[in-house]
Structure formats: structure tokens, C-alpha cells
Amino acid sequence: MTNQSYKYKHALVIGGSVTGLLTARALSEHFAQVTILERDPVHNVPESRKGQPQTRHLHALLAQGLSIFKEYFPGIEEELVAGGAVSGDMAERMHWYQYGGYRLQFKSGLVNISLSRPFLELTVRQRVLALSNVTLSDSCAVDELVTTSDKTRIIGVRAKRSGAHDAQVFEADLVVDTSGRGSSAAKWLESLGYARPPETQVRSNIGYATREYRRAPQDAKTTRVEMISPTAPREKHGVFIFPVEDNRWIMTAGGYVGAHPPSTEAELLEFVRALPVPDVYNIISKAEPLTDIIPYKYAASLRRHYEKLDRFPEGYLVLGDAMASFNPIYGQGMTSAAMQTRVLKDGLRNNANLQGLWRSHFRQAAKVVDMPWQLTVGEDFRYPETEGVKPPFTDPLNAYVDRVHRATQRDPVVYGQFLRVMNLMAPPTSLMSPRIMRRVLMG
Template sequence: MAAPVGDRALVLGGSMAGLLAARVLSEYYAEVVVVDRDEMVGVTAPRRGVPQGRHVHGLLARGQAILEELFPGFTARAAASGAHTGDLGELRWYFGGRQARKARTGLRYISATRPVLESYVRERVLELPNIRLEQRCDILGLLSTGDGGRILGARVGRAGDNTAESIEADLVIDATGRGSRTPAWLAELGYERPPEQRIHIDLTYTTRYYRSPPEDFVRGDKSINPVASPAFPRGAFFSAMEHGRWVLSLTGVLGDRPPTDPDGFLEYVRSLPVPGIYEAVREAEPLDDPVAFRYPASVRVRYEQLSRFPAGLLVLGDAACSFNPVYGQGMTVAAIEALVLRDQLRTGVPEPLRFARDLANVIDVPWDISAGGDLAFAEVPGERPAKVRIGNAYMSRAQAAATRDPKVLTGLMRVLGLVDSPQSMMRPTMLLRVLR
């Protein structure tokens, strides 16, 4: 344990962002308590608190590297438990309906269903002796000093119990996701509500699981991914999962909803610009009925723009910024945010507005990638400054180049995997590869 910062830290929300925050906090607090409304221990199935948990999730290359840093041997342990892993550039990617040239990028992926991947992280976190998980607890509100200047903990109520319990803490982390009540709690304490940015994409995921499809159609690939674009707005992720299953998540934007009836689902698959997926699932055995999840808008809460904020409270994960899930950024950004938390804990208790500003710097790049990408669709409302217009035009050229040049695909994977900055795609050698 590093130099102690406090006696107890309280994490509200036990999803990936909360678990990774708890892992970091365990180095600096004598006790870390994680509170979640769901039953979690031993659960490897979708749960109420993660409504998107049935659908394909991506752990980007930077996220995989951070999990390996926080939990040494994580990737090997996940693979031994049934997860798939390999080089991200050797998956089958399609841009504009054309297959990208495969590449050895050196970037690793972990492919498992979201509940199982989360269970791997949860198991490693709960192995730490000073972390305690309180399951099936509703978060009723915050505890604060009389003037509202400092947060002292939270009130929780156990499922089936009408009584409330107070959990005091030196630091409270809000990792409750898109449904975070921190803006309302701030207003109750006399603070301003933070401003928000929204990008309305009206995305729908519809997902179905299959037994392994015929090898003739997948040809050894572990994932087949036609990426949606304004020219081909229907997309999909068809990936191998643990225990010999495959999952197919269809994506439709701007109100184009992939159907949940089996026949309609299959017809939507047929409409994709990649025929191989239709051929594969037509011959595969379905394991369930299609299920849909709707995502109306990406939301960024700008806490860093506030002038006042109570001490003892930090906000991270989807509670701070919820990204369009087709970009697969959420879990990886949560992992990067955990490192920001660790950096600030090294000098003592984090100051909330400074933490919010540092978090904003982390969020800027993935937000520009996902929000800018969504603004490439003309029907999406929002301002399109020159930076967005030029970036989208260049990204379209880069994706086209990746169908011919594996080095361009490597560059794209490093940027989209949040390993390199977008400016790396503008280096002279890469610029020449794209433009030629």
C-alpha cells in the first residue's frame, strides 16, 4: 500500500468504472467499499444495471494494456477462462463495404461477453483484502456537512428493507453511469448544475447469439466487423465469444432499427454490405431471440466548467461522459480515468475541480473521435467546425487506404484504440500513404 490518504473510500456503482476506481483506491485507503444495486458476485449474465450488457462490447488496445498493468497476468487468465485474444489488426474489418488489409499491429484484444469480462475484473478486485462489495443496495443520497461544502458519505437502502443506512467515507466516487444523480444532488446542495453536450445519433443495437457458425464462412477469423459510415449506415459486429458461442450485434442509426423478430433480423443481416455474415448466420444455430437496446445520444457532462464543487466527491466513467457504444470506448476510457485518479492520489486527496479538468483532457480525444464520427452523418444535429469537417474527410480517405495498405490499418487501429493521438495519422509518411 502506498502512503495512506484516508481511512475509507466509497465507490457508488460496481460496473467497470467503479471496479477500476476501487482497484486504484485500494492502494491509498485502508478500506474501499463498493455499493451497487444489483447482485454481482458470481454473476456472468446480463444484469439490470448494465442494460447494454447483452450486446457486443469492445476493450480497446489501451484498455487491455491498462488492465494488464493493474492486474498482472489478466489477459492470460481471461484466455484460460475461455476469452479469445489476439492481434486487433488480424480481425476482419470492412470500411465502405471493402475489407481492410490485415496487419500485425502488436495491439491485443480480449473478446468476451460484457458480463463475463466484468466478472474477470470483479474477481481480481475482490481478491484485494481491503475492498468490500455491498450488493443489492439502492443509493438514496449523499451525506454532507451542513453548508454542503464537503461530502461525507452516502445513504443506502438494502433491497427489501425500508430502512436507510449511512456509509461514511473520506472520499466518494460517483461511478453510477448515465443515470447519475450528481447534477440533481449538486442542485439540492445549492450548487449549479453542470452544462451538458449531446450528440443525438438515435442508435439501436439488436443482438442474437449463435453456436459456432460453419468454418467455411468465418475462415478462421474471430470477428467480422463491417463499420457503419454515411455511405453504408448499417453496421455489425460478429464475434467469437467464450464457450463456443458467437454474438452478432446489428447497428442502425438515425431511427433505423434492426428488427427483433427472427425473420426481420435475418433480412437486416442480408442488407449488410458484407455477404459473409449472412451466409454464416443463415447456417448457424441461434441460441436465443434477438434483443434490442436503444441509445439516443452521447452525453458529456462538463463538470470542469463549474466554479464551485463540494470537496470529497469525484465523478467518472459514464457518469462523466457516455460515448456512442459502436466506438467501443467506454471501458477503455474508464481504465484511463482510473490512472488519472491514481496520479492525483499520489499527492493526497484529489481536489474535485482539478480532477474534473484532468478528466476532461482524457475525454477530449475519444469524444472528438466518436462525436466527430457521428457528425459525419448529415442528419445528426450539431455544429461542424472546420476541424470536424476536415477530420471526417481525412478519416474517410484513411479508411479507404486501409483496404489496400496494412500500415494505414495499423495507424488507424492505434488511434481508434486510444494508443496514439489522432495527429499521428498526419505524420508525413502516413499522410503520403493515405493520399496516394
């Protein structure tokens, strides 16, 4: 693309984690220059930074997310696999226990890839920064939005580089906030005389404990993923272990509604041993640990309803965890973010001059968020301890989904559709089509 063919001059992205990088990729088709401003120092290695501590924990990339990554970065799946990521047919490689049995293992046609979150981010960052019109300014914290004098349009940000005496103004036609769950967008909007977006929270009080292990020689080529999920509300504990690059396993143990996994070695082993099946215990009790046990507490899923605002400044958008952050157990965050960047790309294509982009964008992005939100919150409310406003019909829907879960142990058609829904490739309502319902209820 030549400079003349870009519609706009400059876009700024606040935050250089996965949403920021994918956003920059989407913007790069429409802006002559895209600048990512990231508060942390960023190095050209796989790393978990201070501003995204969750990246030390197991991160699954759903099939819908992988397909968007592949659309944005042709050949990325092969590149990740060449770097040690492990890929394979999802249903074939997942040995997944829940509801008193194992789900089927069969060829589903859905591919998934297991790798560490820092390695995924590094590879995506290298691809994004290889674009001639994208740059990253690290150690650069945004602390204010810059507006026109009537405050109706955002025209840039004020940001301070680490070690610099003064903040610097960066001008832009569009500013996109991808600064994560801790985003200051609501505070900044309020200080400019706009309303904060209404929020919905569902508190399921999740705890994680993560540790990496060396894979034994007999597992060097394994693609298997072991998953033991709790059957709610009776059970609250579960564990996943995935093979990742550099011949490692990453194991994350989790607990719902305050029943958090411990973080000492002996207690964690006992936590995993006490689960209904020994598949993960058999691996970790013999494997060499490579890291400490890293705990993480996740109190609540949080949704900020930007789509409900009547007034919003032009030239500004909010994407990713800054808009919606989900109970991480279902692995939806990066995929929801990727889907939001596709909404942005389409919005930019259909919008003549950025005017009113926020309204159409937030409306469409909210539809993207609805799907993972509905799935997560529905499952969370299986526990009576979960706090928040329970959506209507949650209990009868969950009673039906219980039967879907059980059918995944015997029926590949139902399991295939269940996987498409869990991977955000099909809407949850597709589990209620006459074809699937018949198999679930009569099987």
C-alpha cells in the same frame, strides 16, 4: 501494504459495474478500506444486471483498455483466455469491410480480446474483491450524499439495502460516483446549492439488435472477427460478429440515425443479408441461435462538463459513463473509464490531503474524454440527420479521414496508425503527421 501506509481511511464507490470496479482498484492503493455500493443484487456468475442492460450487447475492449486492465490485474489476459475468451493480433483477425473494400489483414502488434461483457466484469470483480481492503455491498442503493453542515465537503452517503426499513449512513473521506449515465450526481449537487455541470449531447439515434449463436465445429478454434461498417452518409446499417467464451458467437447489428435493425428473426436475417458483403450472413444463416434477439436504442452521446464548474464539494468525484457516454459503436466506454481511473490514481498520488482533488481530476479526466469524444462525434456528423453542435472543421477533417479509411485497405503503416488512434493509444492528430499524410494523399 500495511494499514499504516495508507494515506486515507475509507472510500465509497457508488455503482459496481466496470468503472466502479476499476475505481475501487485504483483507490485500494490509497485507502485502508474501499466499499462499493451497488444497487443490484450481484452473483458470482457472468450476468447482465438490471442496472446495466447494455451488457447483453457486444462489447469490444480496446487495446488501451486491455493494457490498463493488465496493469491493474497482472495475468488477467491469460485468465480470460483460459476461461474461453478469444485473443489474437487485432489486424490479423479482423475481417473488416467498409468503403467498398476490406481493410488489410496483417500483423499489427496490437492484441485484442473478444469475450462477453458479463464474463469480463465477473473476472474483474473477482480480482478486485480478492484485494483485502475492498468490499462490495450489493442490493444497496445510494439515494443521497451526506455533507458537512456548511455543505462544502461530502462525508458519506445515505443508502438503503433492499428489504431494509431505513436508510443507513456510510461515512467516507472520498465518495466516487460511478453510477453510469443515469447518475443522480447533477440532481444531488443542485439540491446542495451547487450548479449542475453543463452538458453536450450529440444525437445520432443508434439502434442495436443482438443475438448469440453456437459456433459450428469448424469454428471452434476460430479467432476471426467479422465487421461490416456502413460508409456514411450513403449507408446506415452495419453488423459485427465476435467469437466469445463457451464456443459462442455474439452478433450485434446496428443502424444509425433511426435506421434501426429489426428484432424478428426473418427480418433480422434479411437486414444482415442485404449488407454489401455476405460474411456475417453466411455464419448466422446456418448457426443455431442461443438467445432471443435483444434490441437497444441509444439516442445520444452525452458529456457532462464537470471540468467547467467553479464550485464543487470536496470529497466527491464522478467517473465513467456518469461523466461521458459515447455512441457505443466505437467501443470506447470501458477504455475511457479505465483511463479516468488512471488519472484518479495519479491525482491521489500527487495530492496531499484530497483538498482540491476534484478540480485537478476533472481537468485531466476531460482531456481523457476529449479523444474518444472527438472520434465519435466526428464520425456521427457524417450523417446530416445527426443533431447537436458540430465541432469546427468537422467536414474537412472527415474528408481527410475518408482517405485514411481507404488507405487502410492498402497500406499497413496507415492502417497501423489508424488502429492505434481507434484504440485510444495515439491522438487523432497523429494521423496528420507528415509521414502518414504523405502515404494517405500520395498512395
